[in-house]
Amino acid sequence: MTNLLYSLGGVLLFTMGFFALIACSHPLRKILAVNVMSTGVFLILVASAYRPESAGNIDPLPHAMVLTGIVVSVSVTALALVLACRVQETSNLAFLKQQRNGSEESGE
């Protein structure tokens, strides 16, 4: 029962993040949505391995997988944030004007 409750919570988190990923346009919101999605997947994985104290040991394999997954998702988030900043920088009006001026000067 507990497994099912948390797993369904994970499914809802996943689809919520998925919808926000499609519907929102701000890059930071998209990265947040991907993070919520990944948390949902982790919740499903760990919840499917859960068993009450009386039932014995828990399968440690999903835990190890989720542990590495969390660390990887943080590093991927950092990379995505730097990319988003770079996109904003290069689509920046100031940058574009500077580039245009630079190319005009070099053309002359």
Next chain:
Amino acid sequence: MMMSKPGISGRRRFDPFLLLIFLLVLLLTLILARAVCTLPMGGEGLAGEVARFQQQSGVESPVTAVLLNFRGYDTLLEVMVLLLAVIGVWSLATASFVKNSFATSPVQISVVRLLAPLMCLVAAYLVRQGTHLAGGAFQGGAVLGAAGVLLLVTELPWLSVVPSLLLRIGLLLGPLCFLAVAILCMFSGRQLLQYPSGEAGWIVLLIESACAVSIGLTLASLFAGGRPGGDVSDD
């Protein structure tokens, strides 16, 4: 209607295209929920197998045993992924260290001076206790990374004069140590990452310590958001 559409401003609430997407996502939710309901829940899984070979793994914590012994190949590749992320960030931007160090309040500086060594101590403890309780390289590395973030936020002036060679060596320490152990195992007539029986305990601890340092430095340099200024690769 508001409930159903997160992140949408009032103007776009009645976009028919968005409604279509919402319905499709709802359908996906139902399919996934149906799939989850049929999953085998709370089974024994591989718990018995792990418990059976726990003695051979050299550590007492099942999660650490799975991470660094039974599925060591996964963890090796994962540490490489972290390294790749740093390479990606470093090739995209240059970190801008110390700009307005006078703006940092003295209270913050003294708190950081107190906290940073304490966090290093906690990280070392987490790595050490990972052999028999919850904890390990990733948790210790995360705490180390948080300490690094604290130092970066405080904008201490000495951070900009840390030689980048030292940083690079620290970043490579974990992956190279892991790889060296894996290859040495191969040379001594075993398979890749098959530790010699009886000596697995200290090998796992060695790899964990090296990886914790690397992961902490990786996370801190990811937060710094770019390659250190005045680097060898700069013109």
Next chain:
Amino acid sequence: MTLIMLFDILLVATLLWLAWRLLATEDIFKAVVLFISFGLLMALAWVRMRAPDVALAEAALGAGLTGPLFLSALRRMERIRKEERRVDTDEDRDDDVKAGNKRKETI
């Protein structure tokens, strides 16, 4: 038994509510702060799932790293946008600075 059940339902409901709020708020800064609290509550959920290793990692990474990462990226983006506005409306710069100050006060 029922008390634990109640706790489970409350925790899952709070997690879902926080996720919805963080994806739906207009203000990105608020969304990031909600995401940090979402991560901390997630750590509680990991403890409930008998996964203390994952809970430790989530607490350290969710609170100590992901939040500051988003906040620093947000600050960098704001700075880029401010520069853009300064070049875009060069003659109205004074008005712009005043507007910026006013906005800071409201924040």
